Amino acid sequence: xxxxxxxxxxxxxxxxxxxxxxxxxxxxxxxxxxxxxxxxxxxxxxxxxxxxxxxxxxxxxxxxxxxxxxxxxxxxxxxxxxxxxxxxxxxxxxxxxxxxxxxxxxxxxxxxxxxxxxxxxxxxxxxxxxxxxxxxxxxxxxxxxxxxxxxxxxxxxxxxxxxxxxxxxxxxxxxxxxxxxxxxxxxxxxxxxxxxxxxxxxxxxxxxxxxxxxxxxxxxxxxxxxxxxxxxxxxxxxxxxxxxxxxxxxxxxxxxxxxxxxxxxxxxxxxxxxxx
Amino acid sequence: xxxxxxxxxxxxxxxxxxxxxxxxxxxxxxxxxxxxxxxxxxxxxxxxxxxxxxxxxxxxxxxxxxxxxxxxxxxxxxxxxxxxxxxxxxxxxxxxxxxxxxxxxxxxxxxxxxxxxxxxxxxxxxxxxxxxxxxxxxxxxxxxxxxxxxxxxxxxxxxxxxxxxxxxxxxxxxxxxxxxxxxxxxxxxxxxxxxxxxxxxxxxxxxxxxxxxxxxxxxxxxxxxxxxxxxxxxxxxxxxxxxxxxxxxxxxxxxxxxxxxxxxxxxxxxxxxxxxxxxxx
Numbered sequence: 001x002x003x004x005x006x007x008x009x010x011x012x013x014x015x016x017x018x019x020x021x022x023x024x025x026x027x028x029x030x031x032x033x034x035x036x037x038x039x040x041x042x043x044x045x046x047x048x049x050x051x052x053x054x055x056x057x058x059x060x061x062x063x064x065x066x067x068x069x070x071x072x073x074x075x076x077x078x079x080x081x082x083x084x085x086x087x088x089x090x091x092x093x094x095x096x097x098x099x100x101x102x103x104x105x106x107x108x109x110x111x112x113x114x115x116x117x118x119x120x121x122x123x124x125x126x127x128x129x130x131x132x133x134x135x136x137x138x139x140x141x142x143x144x145x146x147x148x149x150x151x152x153x154x155x156x157x158x159x160x161x162x163x164x165x166x167x168x169x170x171x172x173x174x175x176x177x178x179x180x181x182x183x184x185x186x187x188x189x190x191x192x193x194x195x196x197x198x199x200x201x202x203x204x205x206x207x208x209x210x211x212x213x214x215x216x217x218x219x220x221x222x223x224x225x226x227x228x229x230x231x232x233x234x235x236x237x238x239x240x241x242x243x244x245x246x247x248x249x250x251x252x253x254x255x256x257x258x259x260x261x262x263x264x265x266x267x268x269x270x271x272x273x274x275x276x
Numbered sequence: 277x278x279x280x281x282x283x284x285x286x287x288x289x290x291x292x293x294x295x296x297x298x299x300x301x302x303x304x305x306x307x308x309x310x311x312x313x314x315x316x317x318x319x320x321x322x323x324x325x326x327x328x329x330x331x332x333x334x335x336x337x338x339x340x341x342x343x344x345x346x347x348x349x350x351x352x353x354x355x356x357x358x359x360x361x362x363x364x365x366x367x368x369x370x371x372x373x374x375x376x377x378x379x380x381x382x383x384x385x386x387x388x389x390x391x392x393x394x395x396x397x398x399x400x401x402x403x404x405x406x407x408x409x410x411x412x413x414x415x416x417x418x419x420x421x422x423x424x425x426x427x428x429x430x431x432x433x434x435x436x437x438x439x440x441x442x443x444x445x446x447x448x449x450x451x452x453x454x455x456x457x458x459x460x461x462x463x464x465x466x467x468x469x470x471x472x473x474x475x476x477x478x479x480x481x482x483x484x485x486x487x488x489x490x491x492x493x494x495x496x497x498x499x500x501x502x503x504x505x506x507x508x509x510x511x512x513x514x515x516x517x518x519x520x521x522x523x524x525x526x527x528x529x530x531x532x533x534x535x536x537x538x539x540x541x542x543x544x545x546x547x548x549x550x551x552x553x554x555x556x557x
Contacts, residue, residue, distance in 0.1 A: 038472050038475060041475040041478055041479055042475070042478070045479070046478075046482065049482055049483055049486055050486065052486070052487075053486035053487060053491065054491070057486075057487065057491070057492050057496050057497070058344065058491055058492050058496075060496045061348065061492045061493070061496050062347045062348055065347060065348070065349070067346055067347040067348070067349060068347045071346070071347055188322075189322055189324045189325040189328070192324075192325050192328050192329075193324055193325075193328055196328035196329070196331060196332050197328060197331070200332060200335055201335050201339075204335055204336065204339035204340070204343075205339055209339075209340070209343060209344060210343035210344055210346065210347060211343075214342060214343045214346045215339070215342060215343060216342070
């Protein structure tokens with residue numbers, strides 16, 4: 001191995017807008033390459049266990065029941081559940097990745113300060129973080145699709161489109177959560193409240209395990225604001241090939257708005273905190 | 277408050293007598309109540325975390341009972357008589373929340389206080405021994421778990437899911453379950469080296485939550501898997517709660533109780549033996 005491989009030399013030029021973001025992604029990747037084993041439980045095993053418990057365990061209980069056929073539109077419960085769980089796992093990964101790790105970058109490990117001491121801007125750090133979340137959810141989603149295919153939960157190639165929907169949903173969750181985490185001085189109860197009052201109800205009330213219309217009317221607005229519900233609708237439409245173009249456009253537009261607003265807010269808050 | 281304190285301190289008191297026999301002299305000063313007072317004072321400003329811990333099983337009950345229930349209709353209860361899906365999962369959620377709360381308190385919280393907060397170091401500078409600290413922590417976890425269980429039982433009552441006077445015993449049963457999980461959790465924490473090890477806790481707790489007949493009956497599994505599930509502690513907790521809340525009480529339930537008594541004893545003995553290593557390092 002030659003010496004220049006080991007020593008990074010300064011080019012004397014500030015990185016461009018995109019290159020700065022990619023440098024932040026590279027930071028996350030270098031860490032992940034060494035520590036990926038620690039994340040296997042949360043990102044792959046957790047959705048897999050939910051799939052086994054509900055798709056197969058609960059699914060075998062309700063298989064063939066009239067109530068189930070009416071709820072799923074006739075397809076098997078596992079096939080109906082799988083794309084939604086893909087979106088759920090994206091949202092949970094995204095929410096987690098944008099909570100403690102973000103606060104850690106500001107407060108405990110302070111690597112954000114290290115990055116912005118060089119020519120990388122705070123906004124690039126924020127966008128780099130979101131890009132990393134997108135890459136990570138895409139990776140664990142791909143693994144997850146492989147696993148559900150083994151269990152017979154995949155019916156068509158449309159599941160690949162579901163993966164894109166899941167990643168978009170994940171980033172739509174990550175962007176506002178990142179902005180929120182950037183405002184915190186200490187974790188206190190903020191993150192437990194986030195997970196228990198936002199992430200868990202979102203998981204339960206967004207049509208993952210049963211259609212939203214099975215809930216009382218007054219609960220349904222919860223689903224409308226939940227990015228997970230929009231993401232699940234698109235992911236399921238793709239996997240089961242039940243497109244309703246106008247509705248799908250609406251869902252995607254809502255998610256994109258969350259991504260753009262959340263990212264802009266996060267970039268602004270990162271800048272305020274890192275360059276006071 | 278007395279309804280909660282009573283079962284919370286009685287097992288702790290009898291185990292204290294046991295611990296005096298098991299642990300090295302000087303580890304136990306009989307002052308674990310000091311830690312309870314400390315915990316209560318420290319939690320006064322964290323009421324939101326309290327409320328959130330209570331709300332989680334309620335969300336599950338509401339969503340799953342209503343939503344999944346619409347697909348299931350009724351299920352056979354413990355005595356074979358059909359019960360609604362909500363009545364089926366509610367005792368499962370009660371048992372699971374007793375487990376989750378106890379495990380969380382005795383692993384994550386204890387580990388944080390031990391390694392990062394350095395709270396126990398300060399306590400050991402006073403006339404408190406490691407066993408006082410362990411009992412105080414477990415006692416606090418039980419008070420907290422007892423309040424959650426009481427709240428959840430009240431919600432079940434509100435939904436009309438408590439149909440038998442036996443349901444009154446669900447609260448002490450939940451406390452015993454929490455005590456057993458807290459004792460074992462404490463013993464496990466004494467072996468933990470870093471945050472990475474907590475993945476193992478998730479790896480044990482989450483599958484138990486999902487597969488121990490919380491959400492669907494044992495009959496969906498093939499026989500060999502049924503035997504595996506029957507060995508899990510949460511299965512026995514769910515059976516116990518389901519029998520009590522539906523009023524289908526029978527002598528075989530003493531077996532479930534015995535499971536938790538043994539689990540508590542084993543957890544306490546291991547934890548007590550490791551405590552000096554854990555706290556007086």
